[in-house]
Amino acid sequence: MKKFSLILSVILVVILTLSLLSVSCAKQKVYKIGITQIVTHPALDALREGFKESLAAEGYVADKNVTYIEQNAEGDMATNSTIAQTLVSQKVDVILGISTPSTMAVVEAAKGTDIVILFGAVTDPVAAGIIENTEKPGGNITGINDMGPIDKHIDLIKEFMPDVKTIGTVYNAGEPNSVVQIDILKKIASAMGINLVEATVSTTADVQAAAESLVGKVDTIYIVTDNTAVAAFDAIVGVCEANKIPLFAADPSSVETGAIASIGPSYKGMGEDLGKIAARIFKGEKPGDIPSTGGSKFETVVNPKAAERMGITVPQAVLDRADKVVGE
Amino acid sequence: MEAVSSVIAISLRQGLAYGFLVLGVYLTFKVLDFPDLTVDGSFPLGGAIAATFIFRGGDPFLGTVLAVGGGVIAGLMTGVLHTRLKINKLLSGILAMVSLYSINLMIMGRANVSLLRTTTIYRTTFKFFNIQAGAIPVIVFLAIFTALILALLTWFLSTELGFAIRATGDNEQMIRGLGVNTNNTKLICLAISNGLVALSGALVAQDQGFSDIGMGVGMIIIGLASVIIGEVVFPARRMPLILLGIIGGSIIYRLLISTALRLGLAPTNLKLITAILVIIALSIPNIRKIFQRA
Amino acid sequence: MENNFLLRIESLKKSFYKGTADQVEALNDVRIDIREHDFITIVGSNGAGKSTLLNMIAGVYMPDSGRIYLKNKDITYYPEYHRAKYLGRVYQDPKMGTATHMTIEENLSMALLRGRERGFKLGVNKKLRELFYERLSQLELGLEKRLNAMIGTLSGGQRQALTLIMATISNPMLMLFDEHVSSLDPRTAELILNLTDVIINREKITTLMVTHNMEHALKYGNRLVMMHMGRIILDLDKEKKSNLTISKLIHLFERAAGEHFVDDEALLSET
Numbered sequence: 001m002k003k004f005s006l007i008l009s010v011i012l013v014v015i016l017t018l019s020l021l022s023v024s025c026a027k028q029k030v031y032k033i034g035i036t037q038i039v040t041h042p043a044l045d046a047l048r049e050g051f052k053e054s055l056a057a058e059g060y061v062a063d064k065n066v067t068y069i070e071q072n073a074e075g076d077m078a079t080n081s082t083i084a085q086t087l088v089s090q091k092v093d094v095i096l097g098i099s100t101p102s103t104m105a106v107v108e109a110a111k112g113t114d115i116v117i118l119f120g121a122v123t124d125p126v127a128a129g130i131i132e133n134t135e136k137p138g139g140n141i142t143g144i145n146d147m148g149p150i151d152k153h154i155d156l157i158k159e160f161m162p163d164v165k166t167i168g169t170v171y172n173a174g175e176p177n178s179v180v181q182i183d184i185l186k187k188i189a190s191a192m193g194i195n196l197v198e199a200t201v202s203t204t205a206d207v208q209a210a211a212e213s214l215v216g217k218v219d220t221i222y223i224v225t226d227n228t229a230v231a232a233f234d235a236i237v238g239v240c241e242a243n244k245i246p247l248f249a250a251d252p253s254s255v256e257t258g259a260i261a262s263i264g265p266s267y268k269g270m271g272e273d274l275g276k277i278a279a280r281i282f283k284g285e286k287p288g289d290i291p292s293t294g295g296s297k298f299e300t301v302v303n304p305k306a307a308e309r310m311g312i313t314v315p316q317a318v319l320d321r322a323d324k325v326v327g328e
Numbered sequence: 329m330e331a332v333s334s335v336i337a338i339s340l341r342q343g344l345a346y347g348f349l350v351l352g353v354y355l356t357f358k359v360l361d362f363p364d365l366t367v368d369g370s371f372p373l374g375g376a377i378a379a380t381f382i383f384r385g386g387d388p389f390l391g392t393v394l395a396v397g398g399g400v401i402a403g404l405m406t407g408v409l410h411t412r413l414k415i416n417k418l419l420s421g422i423l424a425m426v427s428l429y430s431i432n433l434m435i436m437g438r439a440n441v442s443l444l445r446t447t448t449i450y451r452t453t454f455k456f457f458n459i460q461a462g463a464i465p466v467i468v469f470l471a472i473f474t475a476l477i478l479a480l481l482t483w484f485l486s487t488e489l490g491f492a493i494r495a496t497g498d499n500e501q502m503i504r505g506l507g508v509n510t511n512n513t514k515l516i517c518l519a520i521s522n523g524l525v526a527l528s529g530a531l532v533a534q535d536q537g538f539s540d541i542g543m544g545v546g547m548i549i550i551g552l553a554s555v556i557i558g559e560v561v562f563p564a565r566r567m568p569l570i571l572l573g574i575i576g577g578s579i580i581y582r583l584l585i586s587t588a589l590r591l592g593l594a595p596t597n598l599k600l601i602t603a604i605l606v607i608i609a610l611s612i613p614n615i616r617k618i619f620q621r622a
Numbered sequence: 623m624e625n626n627f628l629l630r631i632e633s634l635k636k637s638f639y640k641g642t643a644d645q646v647e648a649l650n651d652v653r654i655d656i657r658e659h660d661f662i663t664i665v666g667s668n669g670a671g672k673s674t675l676l677n678m679i680a681g682v683y684m685p686d687s688g689r690i691y692l693k694n695k696d697i698t699y700y701p702e703y704h705r706a707k708y709l710g711r712v713y714q715d716p717k718m719g720t721a722t723h724m725t726i727e728e729n730l731s732m733a734l735l736r737g738r739e740r741g742f743k744l745g746v747n748k749k750l751r752e753l754f755y756e757r758l759s760q761l762e763l764g765l766e767k768r769l770n771a772m773i774g775t776l777s778g779g780q781r782q783a784l785t786l787i788m789a790t791i792s793n794p795m796l797m798l799f800d801e802h803v804s805s806l807d808p809r810t811a812e813l814i815l816n817l818t819d820v821i822i823n824r825e826k827i828t829t830l831m832v833t834h835n836m837e838h839a840l841k842y843g844n845r846l847v848m849m850h851m852g853r854i855i856l857d858l859d860k861e862k863k864s865n866l867t868i869s870k871l872i873h874l875f876e877r878a879a880g881e882h883f884v885d886d887e888a889l890l891s892e893t
Contacts, residue, residue: 108537
């Protein structure tokens with residue numbers, strides 16, 4: 001009798017242990033996350049890193065319960081499509097699209113599946129047809145848009161130059177993200193009674209001449225996150241320093257390369273926001289219920305030496321609250 | 329196994345969609361002996377026309393036909409630059425390509441037109457036949473389309489006019505001496521070629537869900553690499569098989585890229601590898617000569 | 623101006639590299655009347671202007687002054703492709719007369735349509751193949767059995783023979799031969815020349831044949847023309863021609879040109 005009950009108890013314990021183990025094994029789901037990026041670029045790279053770090057902070061660590069498949073199309077549209085289709089065929093759980101074309105290719109390729117799609121570094125997801133509205137995107141898609149807080153930028157400019165009357169800008173009309181921002185800039189400027197003078201370019205080779213065309217016509221120059229103008233930023237800085245025209249930019253990294261000041265959504269911060277969203281989804285929230293917003297972290301970056309070279313001083317209030325002071 | 333079948337599916341799908349572009353490059357580069365860089369501009373032109381037309385509510389089939397028309401005009405533009413204004417072949421193509429960049433922007437009104445929420449030639453067809461959307465139906469659609477175009481091209485290149493065009497690239501002096509106006513044969517060939525390239529652009533844009541101003545960058549190299557792979561892997565002498573081999577080249581090129589991606593190799597070097605491939609293949613006849621002298 | 627000449631050339635002048643130190647008077651007042659069915663051999667030293675004359679007739683170059691009449695039509699400034707329907711040409715380089723990457727029957731098809739509009743009819747059909755078979759078998763080179771062979775697989779002699787057929791298959795008004803056997807080996811050259819002679823005499827095609835070889839010039843044709851420094855200095859009809867040997871011909875030249883005949887190749891061909 002005793003022997004029998006002993007054996008029975010052992011068997012029971014073994015069964016219990018095994019079932020407990022299998023239950024915790026079931027809880028140990030490994031999430032497959034695909035990341036597709038359109039091109040190598042510090043801001044996009046920072047977003048990607050922020051995403052992975054914040055997911056790890058939420059308990060989803062690479063090679064433990066998360067596997068990453070990271071791809072970069074390096075600017076080739078055909079490869080961009082191949083990557084999208086490949087990730088979908090690899091039956092990943094989530095795809096993070098970094099940039100508008102990367103995301104669009106993924107949205108098309110993932111139609112008919114229930115792969116979750118997150119997007120970052122997309123300026124206007126509604127115009128791109130990625131989601132229908134930002135409050136409740138619906139479906140399996142949500143993300144963070146990277147539209148710079150242009151209103152905050154103009155306020156910043158007014159802090160430096162309260163009497164500013166005319167703002168000049170250089171951008172490539174071929175970039176949809178730029179056109180969106182310029183339209184917003186026009187509305188803000190006109191509401192504030194400020195004139196906007198535009199100089200458009202189609203390649204980096206045209207940027208210097210465009211900047212020079214603004215000399216004498218504007219009080220200050222402000223550059224949105226336009227890839228072409230930012231790529232030739234040195235030329236614009238040169239023109240502004242030579243002619244003592246204060247230069248501001250929507251992209252904080254441009255402050256390091258010679259603009260006076262900016263407030264930007266931190267790309268790393270947006271990546272972190274996306275990581276948190278991903279964690280919420282893993283915990284059961286529906287992506288379509290999570291509103292698509294802008295980034296939550298902003299940084300004020302100031303370059304006092306640049307200001308000096310352009311003949312202007314940084315207001316003390318700005319200096320006090322700056323997150324980063326850069327430049328030599 | 330699933331990995332292999334999905335890589336094959338992706339390669340077929342993209343290989344066939346880009347196949348029309350490769351046919352176009354074959355017609356100018358190999359048949360007419362005219363290195364035509366217009367391709368980098370006429371490919372996104374096809375995408376731009378089709379996408380913008382569809383986005384504004386137009387019928388996708390009509391949009392695709394209009395795209396082909398646009399490509400034809402682009403080819404004629406290059407042809408006129410070369411035959412009437414006597415600008416050299418490469419420069420004519422480059423000038424056309426550069427002009428098309430601005431034209432494509434004007435057509436789209438922005439750098440990117442989304443087809444994610446519109447109909448497309450594929451969706452309309454699948455709806456008509458009550459088929460679920462997916463990779464296989466797209467492949468079948470493209471395969472049928474390709475077969476039609478191949479039959480048409482084979483027929484055309486066997487006509488009197490087709491002979492004259494082929495001879496223009498093979499021995500222009502001879503065919504001129506036979507009374508053929510080679511200015512016209514060049515125009516016709518460039519028009520047909522870029523029409524095919526624009527067709528490819530329209531089909532690709534509708535498959536990937538958007539048209540983008542950057543779609544055309546590097547297309548001439550991809551086209552050449554595919555033509556060369558096709559000729560090497562599927563050597564043929566009769567025309568229908570040659571053309572089939574060209575399509576095969578397109579599929580194999582996409583297969584190489586898909587496989588590389590699937591294996592985790594970085595696409596960073598893809599363009600370089602493609603360029604090297606083209607250099608090797610183009611210089612094979614000269615390399616032989618070098619070895620013969622040594 | 624009424625005349626019954628097939629081709630009349632009046633006072634043709636042409637210089638190249640005008641105004642530079644390299645200026646050369648390729649044609650210096652050339653005039654000649656060519657009758658229908660004439661088979662004229664043209665000889666001369668290097669630089670005499672023989673090829674230039676042929677190219678001028680074909681429309682490859684335009685003259686500086688002078689006129690060319692084809693059957694009363696003034697074709698002096700017609701572009702090349704406009705004159706093509708009247709002319710057949712065989713060049714010195716066997717590669718020039720055929721399309722390397724196309725087949726024999728495709729080449730013949732193109733030659734048959736000389737000067738005509740090309741449309742959407744299939745280039746080759748059963749009836750045409752029979753015609754090609756018949757014409758090619760006359761060459762006795764076996765080419766009629768290889769209608770689908772690519773030109774690139776043929777030898778120089780075979781290509782030249784094919785070019786000959788291609789040039790004559792559409793019954794041109796005038797045939798122009800520009801040293802068309804000089805790059806062939808002697809045996810093949812002989813073969814091609816015989817074929818040339820047979821075809822021309824059978825179809826009675828008016829012919830201009832430029833040759834480097836005095837013996838050939840004397841042997842073939844009914845008229846011999848000799849050029850020197852852009853001018854025609856001798857024009858011998860059949861009778862005068864038939865009595866000549868090469869050395870006599872050279873003496874005639876020296877008398878007409880007033881200088882020694884300097885052309886090793888032509889001299890060496892004297893047997």
